[in-house]
Every structure is written in structure tokens, then in C-alpha cells.
Amino acid sequence: GFCASDMGLGESSGPTALYGMVFDAGSSHTSLFVYQWDSDKENDTGVVSQTLSCDVQGQGISSYANNPPEAGNSLRVCLDKALQVIPVEKQRDVPAYLGATAGMRLLRYSQPPPQVLAEVAKTMQEYPVAFKGAQILTGEEEGAYGWITINYLLDSFTKVGEGWNTHSFATNIFGALDLGGASTQITFMPESSVLRQNEASELTLYGYSYKIYAHSYLCYGQDEMLKRLAKELIVESSPSTRVHHPCYPKGYKETMSLSSFRASPCTDGSDPRLPLGDSTITLEGSGTASACLAALRRLFNSSACGQGQDCALDGGYQPPLRGQFIAFSAFYYNFKFLNLTEGQPLAVVREAIEGLCTRSWKDNPKRLPKYCANANYILTLLLDAYKFNETSWNNICFQMKAGGADVGWTLGYMLNLTNMVPAEAPARVKGLRSSLWAAAITFIILNLVLGLAALLLQLWV
Numbered sequence: 001g002f003c004a005s006d007m008g009l010g011e012s013s014g015p016t017a018l019y020g021m022v023f024d025a026g027s028s029h030t031s032l033f034v035y036q037w038d039s040d041k042e043n044d045t046g047v048v049s050q051t052l053s054c055d056v057q058g059q060g061i062s063s064y065a066n067n068p069p070e071a072g073n074s075l076r077v078c079l080d081k082a083l084q085v086i087p088v089e090k091q092r093d094v095p096a097y098l099g100a101t102a103g104m105r106l107l108r109y110s111q112p113p114p115q116v117l118a119e120v121a122k123t124m125q126e127y128p129v130a131f132k133g134a135q136i137l138t139g140e141e142e143g144a145y146g147w148i149t150i151n152y153l154l155d156s157f158t159k160v161g162e163g164w165n166t167h168s169f170a171t172n173i174f175g176a177l178d179l180g181g182a183s184t185q186i187t188f189m190p191e192s193s194v195l196r197q198n199e200a201s202e203l204t205l206y207g208y209s210y211k212i213y214a215h216s217y218l219c220y221g222q223d224e225m226l227k228r229l230a231k232e233l234i235v236e237s238s239p240s241t242r243v244h245h246p247c248y249p250k251g252y253k254e255t256m257s258l259s260s261f262r263a264s265p266c267t268d269g270s271d272p273r274l275p276l277g278d279s280t281i282t283l284e285g286s287g288t289a290s291a292c293l294a295a296l297r298r299l300f301n302s303s304a305c306g307q308g309q310d311c312a313l314d315g316g317y318q319p320p321l322r323g324q325f326i327a328f329s330a331f332y333y334n335f336k337f338l339n340l341t342e343g344q345p346l347a348v349v350r351e352a353i354e355g356l357c358t359r360s361w362k363d364n365p366k367r368l369p370k371y372c373a374n375a376n377y378i379l380t381l382l383l384d385a386y387k388f389n390e391t392s393w394n395n396i397c398f399q400m401k402a403g404g405a406d407v408g409w410t411l412g413y414m415l416n417l418t419n420m421v422p423a424e425a426p427a428r429v430k431g432l433r434s435s436l437w438a439a440a441i442t443f444i445i446l447n448l449v450l451g452l453a454a455l456l457l458q459l460w461v
């Protein structure tokens with residue numbers, strides 16, 4: 001496959017090392033990443049390495065809407081761990097950020113607005129680091145920062161200059177596919193002629209300008225999608241309180257209360273089709289991949305596109321796919337669970353997913369129950385919504401790490417906010433540097449050979 005190899009990066013822990021930290025506050029959980037780089041190289045690409053990743057115990061910060069101080073407290077264990085890996089004399093200079101994504105975007109609809117962000121900021125300010133803010137990213141920012149992370153780690157930005165033309169350009173720059181609990185993002189560089197102005201973000205990095213398409217779909221993350229699916233199945237079998245679920249394995253049961261649908265704007269608790277009251281519904285698995293796929297497809301509003309080409313989810317605009325893509329976060333975890341070797345064609349993947357749906361969930365009670373649904377969902381999302389086909393499927397690489405760092409939006413976010421992805425081309429571009437070296441060495445060797453030849457010739461005479 002084309003999957004980029006994971007070239008580990010050199011750590012710099014000497015006196016010139018700088019550090020930064022970013023909390024990724026997702027809808028289902030929070031993680032902290034500590035990054036490290038050499039101050040001499042801050043304007044190069046691919047020089048930042050990941051020193052620590054720490055998973056915060058418990059749910060995402062949006063789940064603390066009713067008890068905001070606990071959201072702040074939940075971060076402490078990871079903050080303490082971070083301070084253990086950063087030299088004491090450097091801690092005061094460490095820029096520290098918290099970025100929240102779709103879980104918090106959904107909370108914007110609640111009244112009164114919860115104080116969760118204020119509380120996490122308060123906690124971070126108690127630590128001896130340079131706190132720079134806790135904010136909610138827009139979906140488009142989340143997509144763009146993921147795209148920056150990937151291309152920075154894979155060193156694409158400096159390869160661009162080596163053969164600038166429309167064709168080689170697309171093959172050097174990777175697109176980004178991200179799937180979280182509450183939203184999903186697609187970001188890539190389409191042919192510029194097809195990119196509509198209001199859908200384009202223009203970024204200038206290392207002397208080149210990139211027009212990218214970045215789109216985020218709220219409520220299409222895998223957890224919200226599962227809730228929406230359950231709601232549709234319940235509505236379809238109303239007023240029965242026992243409901244067949246084609247995406248859960250045979251024999252697996254899950255109970256849900258109708259009130260749980262009222263908790264998320266994604267499942268629209270005021271939907272008149274939803275049975276009234278607060279009864280408990282039992283979902284009973286029937287484990288049929290084909291019925292599962294069909295039920296998931298019904299959640300996409302295919303009529304919204306009409307006959308329109310270049311149309312994505314819910315009638316949104318999406319230019320034709322272009323180039324290779326890195327699929328990370330939940331795309332990666334679900335795909336990884338199939339235990340396939342890299343670069344399998346779509347038919348093999350489909351078969352593996354069908355097999356997953358008929359397995360006994362007791363083989364792996366922690367994970368198997370949800371993986372038939374999740375795996376079919378990523379298939380539906382990639383094929384029906386994002387419009388990958390049998391051929392372009394081979395342009396997707398499912399990858400979690402690159403250059404020793406986790407792939408996600410956090411690194412791109414930090415690089416941007418600390419001005420480490422400059423607009424200008426760096427004075428010393430790596431490619432140029434190496435070709436100058438090569439020329440110099442060739443010159444020296446040639447001279448040595450000539451000198452030796454002259455010497456031999458003199459001895460001969």
C-alpha cells in the first residue's frame with residue numbers, strides 16, 4: 001500500500017528543547033498531548049515530537065454540564081504527569097491549550113450555557129505553565145488542523161517545492177478523514193477550479209498557498225450516529241418496547257430509556273414520532289450485516305442531493321475527491337479491529353465486516369457488541385457520504401501515528417497558535433540544503449580523483 005511509513009523523529013531534550021501541551025477535549029473522552037522540539041529548528045517541518053500522551057479518566061468534559069468543577073478536576077492526573085516530563089526550569093514557558101470539539105459544540109444549544117470551559121481554564125491556571133486558553137473549535141478548524149498535522153508530520157509541505165505542478169502536487173499532499181464520537185471531518189485539496197469560494201479555506205504555509213476544502217458534520221460522529229439509529233429503530237417498531245437491532249450481535253441486549261434521546265440535540269427529543277413517556281426499551285441484536293447497512297443508509301438523507309453531483313451529506317457541497325487520504329481516530333480504531341493486513345481491497349473488507357456481525361459477542365464482550373455497527377457505519381460514511389469507490393478506496397490509509405506522534409488536530413492547532421508553521425519559505429529549505437551538500441561532495445570527490453590521477457601520472461612518468 002501507499003501508507004506512509006512511520007519515520008520516528010529524533011527527540012531533542014537538550015538545553016534548546018521547547019515544550020507545548022494541548023488537551024483534546026472530545027465528546028467521549030479527553031486526552032493530553034505534550035510536544036517537544038528544538039528551538040533552533042522551530043521553522044522547519046516535521047521537527048516536533050510527542051513526549052507524552054495521557055488519557056483523562058472518565059467521560060468527555062461535556063458530560064460534566066451539571067457539575068462543571070469536576071470537569072476541571074478530571075484533568076489533574078494528566079497535568080501532574082505532564083509536569084513530570086517537562087524540566088522544572090522550562091515549565092513556566094510551556095504554552096498550554098485546551099481545545100474542545102463536537103461534544104461542546106452540541107452543548108451550545110443548552111440553556112443556561114454550562115460553565116465547563118471556565119472551570120477547565122481555572123484548573124489549568126493553577127499549574128505552573130503558560131495557559132493560553134480553552135476554547136471550542138469550529139468543525140472546519142478541527143478539519144484544517146488535522147490536515148496540517150498530517151502533512152507536517154509526513155513532511156509534505158517541503159516536498160511541494162521539489163516538483164511544483166498540478167499533478168505531483170496532489171500526490172504529495174494528503175487529505176484527512178477524522179471520525180469522533182459526535183462529528184466527522186473531511187479535509188483535502190481539490191482541483192482549484194472546482195472549489196467554490198465559500199467552501200474554501202486558504203492557508204499559506206512555507207511559501208506556498210493551499211486552497212483546501214474542510215467540512216465537518218455534526219451528529220455524524222459514531223456515538224451520536226448509534227443513538228440516532230436506535231431512535232429510528234424504536235420509532236419504526238413503536239409502540240413495541242422490544243426492538244430488533246440488526247447491527248448488534250445475536251443474543252446481545254441493551255436497554256435504553258426514551259428520555260436519553262432528549263439529552264442530545266442530534267436525536268431531537270421533541271420529534272413527534274418518538275413514543276411519549278419515559279418507558280424503557282430493549283434493543284435485541286439480530287446481527288445481520290446487510291440489514292445493518294440498510295438501516296444506517298436510511299439515516300443519510302439521500303434525497304437532499306437530488307440528481308446533483310458533487311453533493312455530500314444532507315445536500316452539502318463536496319468537490320470530487322483527490323489524492324491520498326489518511327483516516328485516523330475512530331476510522332482507524334474500527335478498521336484496526338478487523339485485523340486485516342494493510343492495503344486490502346474493498347471486497348475483502350466488506351467480507352471481514354460481515355463476519356464480524358455474526359461472531360458471538362461473548363468472544364469479546366467489551367468490544368464486539370458495538371463493532372458490527374461501527375464498522376458498517378465507517379463503510380457507509382466513506383462510500384455513500386464521502387463518495388469513495390472500489391478504486392479510490394485504495395487511496396485511504398488507516399493510520400493512527402506518523403513520525404512518532406498521534407495523528408489528530410492537536411499538533412496542527414498548537415503549530416498554528418505558536419506561529420510554528422510560517423507563511424514564508426524557511427531560509428534553509430531541507431531539499432535545497434541536501435542538494436547543495438550533494439553538489440559539494442561530488443565536487444570534492446571529483447577533485448580528489450583528478451588529483452590522484454595526476455599523482456599517478458607523475459609517478460608513471
Ligand SMILES: *[C@@H]1O[C@H](CO)[C@@H](O)[C@H](O)[C@H]1NC(C)=O
Nearest residue numbers: 039040041042043422424427
Ligand atoms: C523563525 O521565523 C521567524 C519569522 O520568520 C523568525 O523571527 C525566527 O527568528 C525564526 N527562527 C529560527 C530559529 O530560525
Ligand SMILES: *[C@@H]1O[C@H](CO)[C@@H](O)[C@H](O)[C@H]1NC(C)=O
Nearest residue numbers: 300301302303304305314315
Ligand atoms: C432531506 O432533505 C430534504 C431537502 O433538503 C429536506 O426537505 C428533508 O426534510 C430532509 N429529510 C430529513 C429526514 O432530514
Ligand SMILES: *[C@@H]1O[C@H](CO)[C@@H](O)[C@H](O)[C@H]1NC(C)=O
Nearest residue numbers: 320321322388389390391392
Ligand atoms: C471512482 O471515483 C473517482 C473519483 O474519485 C473516479 O475518477 C472514478 O472514475 C471512479 N471509479 C469508478 C469505478 O466508479
Ligand SMILES: *[C@@H]1O[C@H](CO)[C@@H](O)[C@H](O)[C@H]1NC(C)=O
Nearest residue numbers: 336337338339356363364367
Ligand atoms: C483482533 O485482534 C484482537 C487482539 O488479538 C482481538 O482482541 C480481536 O477480537 C480481533 N478482532 C477480530 C474481529 O477478530
Ligand SMILES: *[C@@H]1O[C@H](CO)[C@@H](O)[C@H](O)[C@H]1NC(C)=O
Nearest residue numbers: 141144145148203416417419
Ligand atoms: C492559523 O493562524 C492564523 C493567524 O496566525 C490564521 O489566520 C489562520 O487562519 C490559522 N489557520 C487555521 C487553519 O485556522
